[in-house]
Amino acid sequence: MRKKGWFTGMASLILVMGVLAGCSGGGNNGSNGDGSNAGSEASPSAGAPAASGDPVKLTMWGGVPPEAGPQAVVDAWNKEHPDIQVEYVRYVNDDEGNLKLDTAMMTGQDVDLFVNYTSSQATKRVEAGLALDLGTFGDYNIDEKMGPDAKGWQINGKYYGLPTTKSAYFVALNKDALDAAGLPVPKDWTWDELREYAKQLKAGGGYGFIQNLEPFVDPIDSVLTKDGYTKADGTSNLDHPLVKKWLETLNAMMEEDKSTPPLGEQLTSKMPVEQEFLSGKVPMLNIGAWLLRSSNNFTDFPRDFKIAFAPVPRLTDNADEYVARGGIGDYISINAKSKNQAAAWEFLKWYADGGMAPMAAGGRLPASKDADQDAALNSLLGDKADTYDKESMMYVLFDNRTPTFVRSLDQEVVDLRSQEYEKYFLGAQSVDETLAAMVARHNEYLKQTK
């Protein structure tokens, strides 16, 4: 009697644990879909794809929506290479999305290739041993193919990824509005000049200039990349005179000129800046190449004016001292834990040397010198070529020789900086208090991470 009770008890317990274990196992597989099963079956054949007859299955994680290019790229490859099949997985390039990617890699799910969008994220992944040193393959000279801008992406002197796109940042201009006001399209200008433009261009109660929040803070990063985020003695350089100038210029545009939206209003209303610009309401927009994703889309953003392009203005008076954000981006790495590294490398080389052409429709031009730029440009402009000012576009995308930088600042510093300048633009503290607070918090951070 007693014995039997024990037995049933143990049996049920084991059963319960079995069910629980089964659940968690199922959960892992479930989140991966068929990918994980197929991947583990294919793994023994890694490196020698054709040997076993099973195709190698690669998974690539990127932040661009599949329909904006990646799906077309992958489909084209898959058709040509029945032995290496690539699947594209989109992660949203924000905190949650990057966390998802990092967790997937840390827990050994199948991620063979992944795109990094900032150098600080790439560095974290390299430190965690997740990115392969591409120098080990030895058959692709990154410096030669991608040009001098690639250097900004080296981590500890090595390439742990391949920067693939030209990433252009610019001020998009409503050419018709500029012509009407008799203003030329600038090729090199300062923030003071932009302020004048904005004043003259604002019509009625509208704004003359608007900014996407991603490149919003670039002027400071340009100055500090050049002169150093820290001073010679190792303390914060966030009180650089040009930082103050940036704060005061923008604040004057918001408060005195009313030529650009107050930051508080822009933040809370999550102002759709592309929409504001493309509908013709605001004639100047500080943004990057991803604008073309929207400006080519006449269904959602009908437009009756020509777009011209100007470089992002500089804070310094001396044009020789200026570095512009941009150069090249979309740093694609191969997972160091991937079982199909050789296949992934084949795909990556093909992608960089022209396979990525369909991505141009979303504003991503290939950086490799071997890629067919005309084909990419055609894909970029589609049938909308005559709605752009060709000359200024070519200048901003190809001919501008201003040296470039890649933002590589820790997220903590980016955040503390934006918290303090938001308080300033919202009128909660003076410019000197803002600079002092930024410096104090930055110094605290430097001490913390030393």
Place this chain on the structure above:
Amino acid sequence: MTNNWMRRQRLLGYLFIGPSMLGVLLFFLIPAAYSFGLMFTNYKFMSPNVEFVGLDNIIRLLKDEMFYLSLKNTFYFLLAVPVSIVLGFLAAVVLNQKIYLKKLLRGLYFMPYITSGVAVAFVWMLLFHPTQGPINGLLRSIGIDDPPGWLSTTTSSMVAIDIIWIWFMLGYNMIIYLAALQEVSPELLEAAKMDGARPGQILRKIIWPLVSPTTFLLLITGLIMTIKTFGIIQAVTQGGPGNSTTILSLYVYQNAFRYYDMGYASTISWALFILILLITLAQWVGQKRWVHY
């Protein structure tokens, strides 16, 4: 025989609580112990080097101005709880009377509670829009020339968040109070009326004390729930503008999942735990003075 029977009973009992205990162990106790351990390390998610740093994180916390600021913001956020309890009580009293559309109104008050938080956030962002939002439109039309900027200034953003939260909690508080009001015996109210008590006096001196156990329940659960909330703030302001709406739970989230600083995030979350514990204990002690069973 009795001995035997007792033993079987006990075993059966363990068997019944077994699955749920396993859940608590796996998903609560072990992670909690793990995070307690992390508090003494500099563990960063993805970083290969983990070192034991002793009390460094705690010292850092005590010197961290952002921690004190988020603590202050948390207290401002908590003010929403008593306000929504009082409003919920008043709404319940009104809806307990014989009035038109009673059922519809009850449903309407409860709607926010069952609506998706993100949807709520977006609707409120539109309502609060400083220049084009309907709230400021209304204020301007009744002659207020300089209405508050709500979410767009550092001084009013926490007030705006509190309003959203009060509105969100109101329906739940009202439903619980409605149930409690059914328990208030009509004889007491009639007796009071016979003795000449005015409606306001009945409300304050008779109904309010009679539902005080409910108030106590709502206060404790409301404070705990509010202190742990971060979704709605993450959706509306992400802690901004500046850092004016960064509450403790959001600060934990930012450190853990934005900066991957798990050691420090664990430290803050234990501070948060201690805060919840203290508030709850204070209420247990304080309840004797105002809760009538």
